[in-house]
Amino acid sequence: MSAAPIAPPVSAPENTATSLISRLRDLVNPLTAGIVAVIVVCACVAVWLVSGHLPVGIVLGILIAAVAGVALLGMFAFTGETDILSGEGFRAADIVGALGEPAAVAAFDGHVLAVNPAWSDAGGGTKRLPQGEHAPALFVALREARAQGTGRALVRLGGFDYEMMVSRLGEDLVLVRAASQGVLGNGLMLKHENPPAVQDDVFLPESLEATPETKPDLPEAVMDAFAEAAPFGAALVMGDDLFAARIKDFNTVFAALTEQVPDKLTGMAFGDLVTENSRAALIEKMATHKSGPFDIVLNVKSERALQIYVSHVSGGYSLYLFDVSEQKKLEQTLVQSQKMQAIGQVAGGMAHDFNNLLTGFKFRNDQLLLNHPLGDPSYEDLNGIRQIIARAEDLVRNLLAFARKQTVKRVTLNVGEMVSEAEVLLRRLVREDVKLETEYGRSLPNVHVDKGQMEMVMMNLVVNARDAMRAQGGGKVNIRAASLSQDEAKDYGWPEAPAQGAALIEVSDTGPGIPPEILAQVFEPFFTTKPLGEGTGLGLSTVHGIIAQAGGHIQIVSPPGKGATFRIFLPVWIEAEKPEAEAKPEVAAKPVPKDLSGVGRILFVEDEQIVRGIAAHLLRQRGYEVLEAEDGEEALAIIEAEEGRFDLLISDVIMPGMDGPSMLKLARPILGDVPVMFISGYAESEFSDLLEAEQNISFLPKPLDIKTLAERVKEQLAA
Secondary structure: OEOOOOOOOOOHHHHHHHHHHHHHHHHOOHHHHHHHHHHHHHHHHHHHHHHOOOOHHHHHHHHHHHHHHHHHHHHHHOOOHHHHHHHOOOOHHHHHHOOOOOEEEEEOOOEEEEEOHHHHHOOOOOOEOOOHHHHHHHHHHHHHHHHHOEEEEEEEEOOEEEEEEEEEEOOOEEEEEEEEOOOOOOOOOOOOOOOOEOOHHHHOOHHHOOOOOOOOOOOOOOOOHHHHOOOOEEEEEEOOOOOOOEEEEEOHHHHHHHOOOHHHHOOOEHHHHEOHHHHHHHHHHHOOOOOOOEEEOEOOOOOOOEEEEEEEEOOEEEEEEEEOHHHHHHHHHHHHHHHHHHHHHHHHHHHHHHHHHHHHHHHHHHHHHHHOOOOOOOHHHHHHHHHHHHHHHHHHHHHHHHOOOOOOOEEEEEHHHHHHHHHHHHHOOOOOOEEEEEEOOOOOOEEEEEHHHHHHHHHHHHHHHHHHOOOOOOEEEEEEEEEEOHHHHHHHOOOOOOOOOEEEEEEEEOOOOOOHHHHHHOOOOOOOOOOOOOOOOOHHHHHHHHHHHOOOEEEEEOOOOOOOEEEEEEEOOOOOOOOOOOOOOOOOOOOOOOOOOOOOEEEEEOOOHHHHHHHHHHHHHOOOEEEEEOOHHHHHHHHHHOOOOOOEEEEEOOOOOOOHHHHHHHHHHHHOOOOEEEEEOOOHHHOHHHHOOOOOEEEEEOOOOHHHHHHHHHHHHHO
């Protein structure tokens, strides 16, 4: 550790004289003057009553004695924080001020006496050392510093983790220095360059300097009052080897965490409480000469996540055991959500690129089918290719649903009616050995969802339940629908339930259930427990994506051997009251054009050459004049060069460089009221906010087929 050297203390007489003068100066105040006056008056009255007269000499003697008594009482009977440091030959401000890293002088109870600016800038408190979840590590470091002179702990200060080096200052105080993890002890400083070197023991008084002859002994092996009443497990084990050491003393929390009867715990070897694998890992971690925290697994029935701190004492070890189950659960939840988000982004990107390829396949195949109609020898092969493309489209839809980027058409549906209508389809999917039951009332709420997607959700869950019960020869699948208030939904498993309440759709089975070790993986894409060739692993990931995109929540409850229950929560849909509008005359539906040829000037903007080239070629065959652009910048240049003389603009949304909506905003003053058709593999909601002020806009999802594209082009030009 490097720091600026501290100037040697002045000689003892001079230091003492200065201290006495300083204390006398502090005593001169109205309070002390009043105390002296009261004492003198009382003493004079007492003398006058006893002797009948009051000589001047006696009055002066009483006055001098009173002043001297108050001064001695103030200087020696009442000592403060500065007095403790002065008694050891230190000044707190000088010590921390000489250090560049965050530093503080504190008492062993955590009370801070002095800090330097770096400590305050780092977010350290000026009254107490860091507390809360970091208190255990700091407590162990303070205990080590009191016993051995130094201690270390990893503690969060402000928003960053620091390695704290705790050095003892005399008998009652410690110096706490903070640096980034692993910096202290390696000759480096935090945010400083080339500091002058100084040894750690410069902070210790001469009587406590660490030398081979005067090195402090280990602390006495006793359980202090703090450990006895601590809210974490504490124990004292005696022996040179940690795992062979016998338990001598412990508190009630330690007995509860180890799930041992107190009478049997005394004298038990600590190693008997630890699993074999955890013992080997703990030995490896203790070789780093740190006190903790170390993860540990005990031979207990409950599945708690525990961490342990180990501190050397005379003849054994002090152990501190902490239950960190809630912290680990939160960490796992965060990691799982981040992983699912990352997988969703990858899946969405893959689906977008695959959509472009499928569009090219469909265009080519449709063109070949036109040239080889029914009866042609090649028709069957081409029709087979079309069926394969349709299966690939389903795969892309599943990926987009998982990534929450699928195009949806939401309508208001009653939950009971939705389950009732789906029941007809679902009964065709189950075998005779599987019984399907539904349970729903009449007063169920409405939800705003895509009907086709919700049917897909229930179909996936029922098929999975059917397959899970195959090995046991059948069983029962139950679909239940219910209405929940906000509090009921929270109790049931949706912490973020909306104020208006939630609709519950519960799909349960009597199968073997889902093993706990794979429960967290079931919603991951391509994860499946089915034999090779029987499942894609996209069923439950699709379900997860659909429910999330609908603003809902899905939860799994699966006790071992007692089946699995999937709970789907959907927010209740409340129709906003709209003012009554004047009745509009009914407009006859536009007939679907049979003649797909037409006349018009079209600008087709698409970064994927396969899609752009084939689509433009097929549109030209139908009589349109088509100009092509591979990105937004090229399209903008063509529009400016042609002075906006186009009848229709067809553009992809996501392109390298300038995207479609940005290009349109720059081109709209030139194009005027020309209709615009956006095509994309992503859902329209992904970019609709970019087109709020735009008019005459339509959307066509990928993958495209030539018939649909030609129909939409003719509709737009006719409008």
